[in-house]
Amino acid sequence: MFGGLGRLYPVESVGALQAQMITRPTSDRVSESAGRLMAGDRQAWNEAIARHNQRLVVALLARRIRPDRARDLAQEAWTRLMEQQRRGVLLRIELPGLAIRQALFLAQDFLRAESLRQGADESRLLRTPSGEPSVEQRIMSRQMLHRARAMIGSLPPRNREIFELCYDDPHLSHASAAEHLGVSVQHVRQTLCEVRKRLRQLLKETP
Amino acid sequence: MNDSHVSDESFDAYVSDVLDAAARALLEAHVAACEPCEHALLRHARAEQAMYELAPSCRAARRATAVLRTCAIAAGLLAVLGLGWALHSKNPSLAQGVDRADAMRPAGDAGVAALLDLAPDHQ
Numbered sequence: 395m396f397g398g399l400g401r402l403y404p405v406e407s408v409g410a411l412q413a414q415m416i417t418r419p420t421s422d423r424v425s426e427s428a429g430r431l432m433a434g435d436r437q438a439w440n441e442a443i444a445r446h447n448q449r450l451v452v453a454l455l456a457r458r459i460r461p462d463r464a465r466d467l468a469q470e471a472w473t474r475l476m477e478q479q480r481r482g483v484l485l486r487i488e489l490p491g492l493a494i495r496q497a498l499f500l501a502q503d504f505l506r507a508e509s510l511r512q513g514a515d516e517s518r519l520l521r522t523p524s525g526e527p528s529v530e531q532r533i534m535s536r537q538m539l540h541r542a543r544a545m546i547g548s549l550p551p552r553n554r555e556i557f558e559l560c561y562d563d564p565h566l567s568h569a570s571a572a573e574h575l576g577v578s579v580q581h582v583r584q585t586l587c588e589v590r591k592r593l594r595q596l597l598k599e600t601p
Numbered sequence: 602m603n604d605s606h607v608s609d610e611s612f613d614a615y616v617s618d619v620l621d622a623a624a625r626a627l628l629e630a631h632v633a634a635c636e637p638c639e640h641a642l643l644r645h646a647r648a649e650q651a652m653y654e655l656a657p658s659c660r661a662a663r664r665a666t667a668v669l670r671t672c673a674i675a676a677g678l679l680a681v682l683g684l685g686w687a688l689h690s691k692n693p694s695l696a697q698g699v700d701r702a703d704a705m706r707p708a709g710d711a712g713v714a715a716l717l718d719l720a721p722d723h724q
Contacts, residue, residue, distance in 0.1 A: 448618035449653075455616075455646035461629040539658075542651065546659045554659070561656030568619070586652075587613045593655075594648040 431487045434479055443472050446490035449564065450497045459501055467504060471497035490564050538596075545592055556585045607631055607638045615642075616649040 430438035447468055454464035471493055478484050484492075546554060552575075560571050560582065568586075572579040607628055614620045615628050632638045 448616075452616050452646045452649050455642060456650040458643060461632055461642070465629075542655055543659060543662065546655060554663075557652070558656050558660045558663075561652050562660050564653070568617075583613075583617070583619070586617065587610070590613060590616075590645070590648045590652060591609070593651055594644050597647055597651065598644065 428487055428489075431479065431489075432484070434476075439472075439476060442489050442493075446493060446564065447472070449490045450493055453494050454497055454501050457498065457501055459505075463504070464501075467500050468493075468497050470500055474500070541596055542593065545596055546589070549589065553585045553589065556582055557589050560586060606635065607641065609641075609645075612642060612645040616645050 427438055427442065431442060450468035450471060451461070451464045454467055455461060459467065474496055475484070475487075475493055479487070546557065549557065556571065556575060556577070559574065560566060560568065566574075568579050568582045572582045575582070611620070611624075611628060615625060620628065632642050
């Protein structure tokens with residue numbers, strides 16, 4: 395089902411693509427890239443996949459999908475989007491949001507189908523959501539949101555700036571953010587690690 | 602990654618997409634066979650997802666605070682200006698910077714009128 399999709403982005407080209415992408419201004423690159431995606435430019439699609447695929451995988455992992463299945467579903471989502479673009483049914487392409495929605499839709503469909511096909515015992519092995527709230531539901535709970543915002547607000551201003559810059563703009567690489575802020579890439583990554591750690595602790599504490 | 606479990610640093614690198622393909626595959630293979638690491642990956646993925654969801658609202662909240670602060674300063678300035686204008690309308694001699702010495706100096710009926718206007722309680 396997903397076998398032919400590896401051809402879309404050979405692993406060895408990903409590093410080179412990312413290196414190309416961080417050298418250009420984000421806004422120019424995004425608008426130009428959207429146009430090329432709408433035109434069906436294969437290179438543009440490969441670049442988009444290289445940049446955003448892990449984001450799809452993480453979104454699926456957060457829904458308790460296994461890593462191997464998450465990767466398959468992410469690739470299937472990209473294929474569907476490309477097909478939709480070829481058929482001309484996409485009015486505009488906003489990434490990674492559109493791809494994430496497609497992947498989550500596929501995940502729901504997949505889990506439902508597997509659950510029906512394999513019965514209750516085996517569906518447990520697929521780690522279907524078992525009444526446990528999704529990360530979106532958890533984060534959207536008022537108390538959790540308040541605490542998470544308070545945590546972000548308590549960060550030193552420079553760290554908060556790094557966090558907001560990197561996570562508010564999904565097209566910005568760590569290298570571009572570091573260049574923009576005049577700090578090292580390592581510093582950006584360490585800061586984000588620290589924020590992630592504190593947020594992880596917060597999610598763990600939240601019932 | 603050590604012999605027993607995947608480290609937090611490796612999970613961080615995985616979710617933020619800085620691992621190379623080989624290391625990523627190794628981590629995924631380990632997670633598939635290790636339940637504690639599977640749970641750890643879930644926690645990391647959730648935290649990463651939450652960060653993407655939090656950042657826009659945090660930035661918007663900070664911008665809103667900045668706008669409110671600017672509005673408060675602007676309102677304060679307007680209040681001061683308004684007060685000055687009101688005083689000017691009521692008593693032009695105050696706002697126009699008429700020399701108080703001139704106002705205080707006995708100058709016939711006009712000087713008396715000015716004094717009375719300035720200090721009505723003393724009439």
